[in-house]
Amino acid sequence: MDNQARKPTAELYRMAMDKHVCPYGLKSRYLLQRQGYRVEDHHLTTREQTDAFKQEYGVATTPQTFIDGKRIGGYDALREYFGGKAKDLDATSYKPVIAVFAMAAGLALAISWFAFANPFTIRAAEWFLAFSMAMLAMLKLQDVEQFSTMFLGYDLLARRWVPYASIYPFAEGLAGILMAGHVATWLSAPISLFIGTVGAVSVFYAVYIQKRELKCACVGGSAKVPLGFVSLTENLAMIGMGLWMGGNYLSQLPH
CATH class of the missing domain: 3.40.30.10 (Glutaredoxin)
Known part of the structure; x- marks a missing residue:
């Protein structure tokens, strides 16, 4: 047989x-x-x-x-x-954010290796954050209307001025692209610092003060990523990137 x-x-x-x-x-x-x-x-x-x-x-x-x-x-x-788990369509997951950061890190390390024969450089760290911002913006731009609707649920500035919810992904993408090439730092650094600061305050207020359980709009309006530590870290990273790039830019200006 x-x-x-x-x-x-x-x-x-x-x-x-x-x-x-x-x-x-x-x-x-x-x-x-x-x-x-x-x-x-x-x-x-x-x-x-x-x-x-x-x-x-x-x-x-x-x-x-x-x-x-x-x-x-x-x-x-x-x-x-066969023992697998039933898929919960409403379950939250960090997978989308992990995927973005993993791809951004891989690209940053690869380009740094190509450019400097060393994957672990300061420029690689800059590229990682810049690529992450650009990729996250790309996901938001797939459906700006849906993103803005979710974003309005917790962002303090967007609640006061609704158009900011639609402007945000364009600003984030522009800042990420400019920072990747060290182009127009006078513009990209303030943008990153501003949207990062507003975002960090909004997330901290919604999650840690109001104790609200919300989904983050960070990877687009259809995401199931919980609003919380990861979202706050993303915004703090943008603040750090804005300060770093802005500080370097100012230090190179003629005195």
Whole structure:
């Protein structure tokens, strides 16, 4: 008896049409195979076939997996069946911020290595903060309207002057780009210092004085990042960057 015949069998019904292949169906098949199952892969190739399947089994969605004649359910149910955790759509997570900072750090170290044959330089630290600001601004600029709506929930200046909520991501992005190239420091340093200070005060007041549980708009309006220590650290870093770059700029002016 070959290895395939010895494997337990699972039946999978998934949409596989000319113009649409269900991604969760592919994920379900991969998960079953990874768990050592031989998959009887049934394709639902038309809308009519899919609707008939749903009606027959009384389900609202596909894919659907059956093991030992028992219906397990869709992809999330299958993950739970194998001991995975159910995905909580409302759960907060620092993953978006970690991803941004990790990529910014990687780029900064790589460029420093290329430019100075040493990844650990002062310029690398500057690039890290500048790239982080630019990347965070990019995420906000994907949907300025949604970002501004969330931002208005806690930023003290935006509450007094609503347009600031829409201006903020442009200002952050401009400051980050200029700082990365040491261009127009007379402009980028004050911007970074100003938005960082207002942001730090706003976050501290909302989280540590009012004790509010809010989601941070730092990576865009659809983010699930909790407002708190990370948000405060981001703003303090912008303050530090503004002071550092501004101080260097002033020290180089002719006396």
